[in-house]
Amino acid sequence: MRIIQYREALREAMSEEMRRDSNILLMGEEVAEYNGAYKVSQGMLDEFGEKRVIDTPIAELGFAGIGVGIAMNGLRPIVEFMTFNFSLVAIDQIINSAAKLYQMSGGQFNIPIVFRGPTGSAGQLGAQHSQAFENWYANCPGLKVVVPSNPYDAKGLLKTAIRDNDPVIFMESEQMYGDKGEVPEEEYLIPIGKADIKKSGTDITIVSFGKIMKVALSAAAELEKENISAEVIDLRSVRPIDYNTVIKSVKKTNRLIILEEAWPLASISTEISYMVQKNAFDYLDAPIRRITTADTPLGYAPTFVAAFLPSIEKVVRIAKEITYA
Amino acid sequence: MANSFYLYQNPARLDVKHSFSKLNLKLCSIPKFISFAVLVKMAKNNFTKENYLGWYEQMLLMRRFEEKTAQLYGQQKIKGFCHLYIGQEAVVAGTMSAIRKDDKIITAYRDHAHALACGISADAVMAELFGKVTGCSKGKGGSMHLFSKEHNFFGGHGIVGGQIPLGAGIAMADQYKGNDNVTVCYFGDGAARQGALHETFNMAMLWKLPVIFVCENNGYAMGTSVERTTNVLDIFNIGNAYHMPSESVDGMQCETVHHAVNEAALRARNGDGPTLLEIRTYRYRGHSMSDPAKYRSKEEVEEYKKKDPIEQVKATIVSKKYADEKWFEEIENKIEKIVLESVDFAENSPFPDPSEIYTDVYAEPDYPFINE
Numbered sequence: 285m286r287i288i289q290y291r292e293a294l295r296e297a298m299s300e301e302m303r304r305d306s307n308i309l310l311m312g313e314e315v316a317e318y319n320g321a322y323k324v325s326q327g328m329l330d331e332f333g334e335k336r337v338i339d340t341p342i343a344e345l346g347f348a349g350i351g352v353g354i355a356m357n358g359l360r361p362i363v364e365f366m367t368f369n370f371s372l373v374a375i376d377q378i379i380n381s382a383a384k385l386y387q388m389s390g391g392q393f394n395i396p397i398v399f400r401g402p403t404g405s406a407g408q409l410g411a412q413h414s415q416a417f418e419n420w421y422a423n424c425p426g427l428k429v430v431v432p433s434n435p436y437d438a439k440g441l442l443k444t445a446i447r448d449n450d451p452v453i454f455m456e457s458e459q460m461y462g463d464k465g466e467v468p469e470e471e472y473l474i475p476i477g478k479a480d481i482k483k484s485g486t487d488i489t490i491v492s493f494g495k496i497m498k499v500a501l502s503a504a505a506e507l508e509k510e511n512i513s514a515e516v517i518d519l520r521s522v523r524p525i526d527y528n529t530v531i532k533s534v535k536k537t538n539r540l541i542i543l544e545e546a547w548p549l550a551s552i553s554t555e556i557s558y559m560v561q562k563n564a565f566d567y568l569d570a571p572i573r574r575i576t577t578a579d580t581p582l583g584y585a586p587t588f589v590a591a592f593l594p595s596i597e598k599v600v601r602i603a604k605e606i607t608y609a
Numbered sequence: 610m611a612n613s614f615y616l617y618q619n620p621a622r623l624d625v626k627h628s629f630s631k632l633n634l635k636l637c638s639i640p641k642f643i644s645f646a647v648l649v650k651m652a653k654n655n656f657t658k659e660n661y662l663g664w665y666e667q668m669l670l671m672r673r674f675e676e677k678t679a680q681l682y683g684q685q686k687i688k689g690f691c692h693l694y695i696g697q698e699a700v701v702a703g704t705m706s707a708i709r710k711d712d713k714i715i716t717a718y719r720d721h722a723h724a725l726a727c728g729i730s731a732d733a734v735m736a737e738l739f740g741k742v743t744g745c746s747k748g749k750g751g752s753m754h755l756f757s758k759e760h761n762f763f764g765g766h767g768i769v770g771g772q773i774p775l776g777a778g779i780a781m782a783d784q785y786k787g788n789d790n791v792t793v794c795y796f797g798d799g800a801a802r803q804g805a806l807h808e809t810f811n812m813a814m815l816w817k818l819p820v821i822f823v824c825e826n827n828g829y830a831m832g833t834s835v836e837r838t839t840n841v842l843d844i845f846n847i848g849n850a851y852h853m854p855s856e857s858v859d860g861m862q863c864e865t866v867h868h869a870v871n872e873a874a875l876r877a878r879n880g881d882g883p884t885l886l887e888i889r890t891y892r893y894r895g896h897s898m899s900d901p902a903k904y905r906s907k908e909e910v911e912e913y914k915k916k917d918p919i920e921q922v923k924a925t926i927v928s929k930k931y932a933d934e935k936w937f938e939e940i941e942n943k944i945e946k947i948v949l950e951s952v953d954f955a956e957n958s959p960f961p962d963p964s965e966i967y968t969d970v971y972a973e974p975d976y977p978f979i980n981e
Binding site: 309335341343345352355376387388390392393394428524 | 713715744745746747748749750754756757758763764765766767768771773774775776777778779780781782783785786804805807808809811812815968969970971972973976977978981
């Protein structure tokens with residue numbers, strides 16, 4: 285099968301959908317003439333013109349709100365944030381407008397919009413450029429939150445997100461844009477809200493999403509060498525969460541580790557832990573464990589980055605602890 | 610397009626100097642085939658009997674509807690936050706007569722009058738205030754979140770200034786579709802200090818969006834007077850910072866509002882972009898039902914009541930003999946009936962079933978809500 289980069293998969297998803305539906309447009313900082321801060325939208329201005337690929341000023345609150353207004357009036361905008369760190373400036377329009385208008389209007393104004401861009405840390409960027417807000421957005425009814433972990437998922441999920449009639453937060457990663465993976469030439473869609481078992485196993489369930497799936501899969505490979513068979517589940521979306529796939533897996537393996545790039549308090553792992561203890565209490569042979577980031581802002585030095593993030597070593601160590609290996 | 614002549618000079622304009630400087634600009638944009646004399650003559654005869662009778666009836670409905678609303682709030686039939694428009698009616702009435710049915714309207718939370726003027730029935734508005742399922746937002750919005758897609762009323766928004774980028778976006782979608790609809794985006798003087806306004810003004814001018822920004826300056830952001838929030842007392846000057854055509858308008862008269870909106874709408878339909886109208890008005894009541902309005906004097910309120918927009922239109926109707934006393938009585942009775950029937954309708958409508966809590970949250974029909 286053909287191998288392409290994550291950024292190319294995203295670009296194909298947007299371009300294919302824009303060819304299919306003239307109501308779709310892309311707007312954000314540097315998306316047009318600069319070809320995208322991370323080259324996701326490279327060439328799209330040339331193909332679709334300035335009416336449909338729109339450079340905005342640095343005004344996240346304003347252009348996020350303009351995007352929601354565009355969606356209220358029958359079009360389907362894709363709004364790119366250069367990073368979701370900057371989406372905090374726009375969060376009023378995401379939470380108070382995009383997520384609320386369908387309900388407040390009694391079902392008259394649905395908001396078919398995609399807010400997309402990279403989330404999380406990307407090396408030594410300091411505290412303000414190293415945050416993951418997946419759980420913040422996932423907390424808010426009215427939104428859907430998608431966090432794809434590889435090029436194949438990124439393309440199929442983004443096409444679905446663009447066609448979705450509700451607002452979708454679509455979270456990528458600077459550290460994944462160059463990742464390569466198999467992506468078929470022919471069209472496909474991946475449903476939002478269905479987890480994917482990326483590796484089956486029998487001894488322990490590891491759940492993650494987005495960039496941290498790389499840690500989960502690498503750790504599973506390490507564990508395999510020590511005869512611990514890990515089942516690795518990629519949530520793909522954190523609103524809605526496919527609890528059933530996780531619970532079913534835990535009933536088989538009886539052990540669960542959740543890892544994510546998020547501060548621990550009220551994280552996605554907290555939520556999954558609740559649902560698993562509620563629905564699979566009698567199946568658990570060990571406490572559910574989570575591996576999050578440190579409960580701090582991320583400092584600049586490389587030693588901080590290493591200590592802050594979930595790591596393969598941490599996963600292997602905790603997996604051994606709870607399998608009593 | 611009716612009533613589309615620029616030259617109307619109203620002596621009541623609050624900023625005479627400013628409007629003279631605007632005059633030069635306007636002269637440049639007048640089509641050459643209409644002579645100056647003809648324009649002056651047409652401007653003087655700009656408004657018809659129908660205009661005045663229409664304004665009167667529309668404003669009286671807003672006024673009587675909200676007087677009843679206040680009463681019902683006191684009886685706790687209407688709950689939540691509730692902001693009355695009484696005193697400001699000419700702003701909406703003068704706007705509506707200057708735009709078309711397919712134009713779009715969006716405003717903040719002081720939205721009852723806007724909703725009624727868009728053509729949403731008094732029944733559907735009153736039922737929404739009661740939280741009934743027959744309300745224009747099915748009981749899910751309440752006083753601050755009235756909506757009607759059918760009537761091009763895009764709401765009723767509760768975060769100060771939050772509707773400003775939305776209004777620009779609605780206009781941008783119409784520009785994208787290639788029609789010549791305009792969006793009228795209302796906000797208060799308080800919203801003029803929000804960042805969303807400044808970001809939106811910049812982009813609206815950059816992209817020449819067909820939007821009319823109507824700042825309803827009633828002098829107070831809740832209890833804080835304009836003077837206490839800024840050095841820039843003339844809000845229209847904010848538009849000038851973005852090179853947006855901007856002016857202040859007397860908001861106690863339908864005529865001045867109509868002319869200003871009409872001119873702005875023409876500009877927007879011609880592809881020349883947005884306008885900021887700072888429409889100077891006054892609310893007789895407090896910010897919301899819980900506000901005794903102790904931050905201003907009774908004399909100030911009385912001064913404005915002397916310029917009451919409904920009384921002004923009535924005086925014109927009488928002086929021009931457009932209608933007699935009998936007509937005024939008939940209209941008063943007709944509106945009383947509409948208002949009382951809307952209360953009956955709301956009273957007799959059911960509240961939404963609790964199961965409706967899960968509908969209209971997602972357009973997706975089978976969204977898996979967490980329910981434990």
